[in-house]
Amino acid sequence: MRCHVCGALMGETRTDLPFKVTERSIVVVRDVPVIQCSGCREYLLSDSVMERLDELPAAANTKADLEILTFAA
Numbered sequence: 001m002r003c004h005v006c007g008a009l010m011g012e013t014r015t016d017l018p019f020k021v022t023e024r025s026i027v028v029v030r031d032v033p034v035i036q037c038s039g040c041r042e043y044l045l046s047d048s049v050m051e052r053l054d055e056l057p058a059a060a061n062t063k064a065d066l067e068i069l070t071f072a073a
Ligand SMILES: [Zn+2]
Pocket: 003, 004, 005, 006, 007, 008, 037, 038, 039, 040, 041, 042
């Protein structure tokens, strides 16, 4: 697969992604499987990963300013 931004090859890897869940709080999810560009760091998420990430704000402690979760496949 090639990057739609720069045309470089993309490969599967894992990364940490931050999500803003409310005005005051951010959830960082560790070890999220992504398909990432080797050229510009653009990344894609698969549908199943996207669905899991949609559920995460409900599981997070939104009273904390910063919550760190690990993506469980
Ligand atoms: Zn790229």
